[in-house]
Amino acid sequence: xxxxxxxxxxxxxxxxxxxxxxxxxxxxxxxxxxxxxxxxxxxxxxxxxxxxxxxxxxxxxxxxxxxxxxxxxxxxxxxxxxxxxxxxxxxxxxxxxxxxxxxxxxxxxxxxxxxxxxxxxxxxxxxxxxxxxxxxxxxxxxxxxxxxxxxxxxxxxxxxxxxxxxxxxxxxxxxxxxxxxxxxxxxxxxxxxxxxxxxxxxxxxxxxxxxxxxxxxxxxxxxxxxxxxxxxxxxxxxxxxxxxxxxxxxxxxxxxxxxxxxxxxxxxxxxxxxxxxxxxxxxxxxxxxxxxxxxxxxxxxxxxxxxxxxxxxxxxxxxxxxxxxxxxxxxxxxxxxxxxxxxxxxxxxxxxxxxxxxxxxxxxxxxxxxxxxxxxxxxxxxxxxxxxxxxxxxxxxxxxxxxxxxxxxxxxxxxxxxxxxxxxxxxxxxx
Ligand code: CA
Numbered sequence: 001x002x003x004x005x006x007x008x009x010x011x012x013x014x015x016x017x018x019x020x021x022x023x024x025x026x027x028x029x030x031x032x033x034x035x036x037x038x039x040x041x042x043x044x045x046x047x048x049x050x051x052x053x054x055x056x057x058x059x060x061x062x063x064x065x066x067x068x069x070x071x072x073x074x075x076x077x078x079x080x081x082x083x084x085x086x087x088x089x090x091x092x093x094x095x096x097x098x099x100x101x102x103x104x105x106x107x108x109x110x111x112x113x114x115x116x117x118x119x120x121x122x123x124x125x126x127x128x129x130x131x132x133x134x135x136x137x138x139x140x141x142x143x144x145x146x147x148x149x150x151x152x153x154x155x156x157x158x159x160x161x162x163x164x165x166x167x168x169x170x171x172x173x174x175x176x177x178x179x180x181x182x183x184x185x186x187x188x189x190x191x192x193x194x195x196x197x198x199x200x201x202x203x204x205x206x207x208x209x210x211x212x213x214x215x216x217x218x219x220x221x222x223x224x225x226x227x228x229x230x231x232x233x234x235x236x237x238x239x240x241x242x243x244x245x246x247x248x249x250x251x252x253x254x255x256x257x258x259x260x261x262x263x264x265x266x267x268x269x270x271x272x273x274x275x276x277x278x279x280x281x282x283x284x285x286x287x288x289x290x291x292x293x294x295x296x297x298x299x300x301x302x303x304x305x306x307x308x309x310x311x312x313x314x315x316x317x318x319x320x321x322x323x324x325x326x327x328x329x330x331x332x333x334x335x336x337x338x339x340x341x342x343x344x345x346x347x348x349x350x351x352x353x354x355x356x357x358x359x360x361x362x363x364x365x366x367x368x369x370x371x372x373x374x375x376x377x378x379x380x381x382x383x384x385x386x387x388x389x390x391x392x393x394x395x396x397x398x399x400x401x402x403x404x405x406x407x408x409x410x411x412x413x414x415x416x417x418x419x420x421x422x423x424x425x426x427x428x429x430x431x
Contacts, residue, residue: 238384333357
């Protein structure tokens with residue numbers, strides 16, 4: 001039943017559906033950004049005429065705009081006239097009207113390949129049994145069982161899973177998948193949010209209303225946050241009851257910043273107060289930072305992974321993990337002995353808290369279960385705890401919830417690696 005999982009990062013067949021194209025397109029392996037698109041933010045003084053004359057310099061066309069950042073646009077460049085690199089620098093030079101122009105970078109899922117082990121959910125309640133090759137440590141977990149004595153979640157509370165999709169009909173998830181009450185399946189955009197028939201989230205890769213998960217990564221993350229609890233089957237998520245909003249922007253292990261921003265915007269405009277973002281990469285994007293900041297202005301906590309390259313991200317940043325924003329929680333990974341996972345990134349300033357991320361058992365696609373490792377899994381635990389506290393104490397602001405979750409970390413002596421030095425605790429957060 002339990003399968004090992006490998007993300008093939010050497011596959012460059014990204015399925016990116018923009019401009020009406022929904023087929024797999026091969027991308028040149030040397031580019032870490034979209035070969036025809038630029039993210040551009042206008043200065044507020046720019047008039048329509050100014051914008052048109054700036055865009056004409058690079059033969060650019062606006063492909064999409066955004067609601068939470070009204071001056072941000074995604075521009076399609078005609079490569080018959082100018083290279084993407086020249087187009088970006090030419091746009092950036094128009095400083096009177098252009099605040100910034102940047103490449104539309106790719107980001108990646110942050111998990112690591114795993115051997116096959118059955119771990120019996122040590123992350124929730126560690127009884128000291130063997131996990132992988134080494135015995136566990138009793139109590140090296142997120143204190144979930146004691147936390148569940150206090151609260152098991154609110155079936156109406158929504159958590160955005162911004163990832164590779166979620167298997168919508170997984171038997172251990174299906175009842176906890178969000179349903180858009182404002183939308184009806186009639187071929188129109190009933191709730192006028194820009195997405196037609198989006199009854200269960202959106203697929204920003206295929207541009208359709210079926211954010212299923214061909215890869216298994218998002219389904220695994222979703223199961224940690226909110227697999228149905230106490231149903232006599234499979235695994236239990238941190239939230240036994242909740243609503244998981246699947247927003248798919250990662251295909252074949254990677255996705256575009258423009259789609260990540262669109263997914264975050266989708267969640268925020270639906271009033272969602274927490275998202276799980278188990279992805280990132282080395283390239284900085286001002287547009288992504290601006291979008292996460294705007295989400296924070298709307299009482300939203302953005303939980304993200306520190307990454308798995310065994311490095312200090314205060315010195316060698318990973319984005320969005322290293323961004324210095326008040327509404328981000330960046331998560332490192334610990335193992336079943338309360339030790340920093342061998343591959344986990346760290347950073348006393350950038351990384352806030354740790355959570356289980358080694359041999360974590362959760363749901364996978366094909367209605368199955370699998371064991372995965374990585375800071376992706378760690379971030380999902382923290383997103384789950386944030387959601388539990390928000391659902392339990394609906395009057396607390398996002399900032400108050402963030403402070404409580406960080407202050408209630410179980411100290412495991414990792415203070416030289418991460419800000420709180422501790423592992424997230426469901427029990428202490430709820431107390
Ligand atoms: Ca809609």
